Amino acid sequence: MPSFLRTIRLDTSDSQIFEAAAGPGEWAVPGGFEFCELEPDEIRGKTRQAFANGFLSLESFGRSTLVMVAEIAENELEALVQALAMHFVSVYGAPDLAAALPVARGEIDFAAELAQGQPPNTLLSVSRAHDDAGGIREEFRVMPSPASAQHALVWDVVEDGNA
Numbered sequence: 001m002p003s004f005l006r007t008i009r010l011d012t013s014d015s016q017i018f019e020a021a022a023g024p025g026e027w028a029v030p031g032g033f034e035f036c037e038l039e040p041d042e043i044r045g046k047t048r049q050a051f052a053n054g055f056l057s058l059e060s061f062g063r064s065t066l067v068m069v070a071e072i073a074e075n076e077l078e079a080l081v082q083a084l085a086m087h088f089v090s091v092y093g094a095p096d097l098a099a100a101l102p103v104a105r106g107e108i109d110f111a112a113e114l115a116q117g118q119p120p121n122t123l124l125s126v127s128r129a130h131d132d133a134g135g136i137r138e139e140f141r142v143m144p145s146p147a148s149a150q151h152a153l154v155w156d157v158v159e160d161g162n163a
Contacts, residue, residue: 031056
């Protein structure tokens, strides 16, 4: 089964820092395309936070600071392509669904590529900035799931041999 990105909320901060926060458990893409038509000086306030650190939900089209890797069925992936293509038509002015579908598929494929090879529940964050040429540069940070990390025990019983 393929992997994809799903929003996660560790606290309520997303609802305070983004204009529209994604709900927990929504499928998501990085969503940097949302800022392509904006000049750097136009990106301020909550839009700046979404630009700098937000993934875009494909259900509510809100933003999330973190996503986690989760398995997804192939038919769900195809439904996400359709939903994103319709969003491109209704919000971004794509001329029609036929024109929007390849672009939507590219976004979905990119998000799936980010998740590929990562164990379920791995967390990802994004950091975006404008480069010297005015383009948008994205960097992704992978945080392994807590189950895969080795933790020291606070209390451990050890025989000392002095019985």
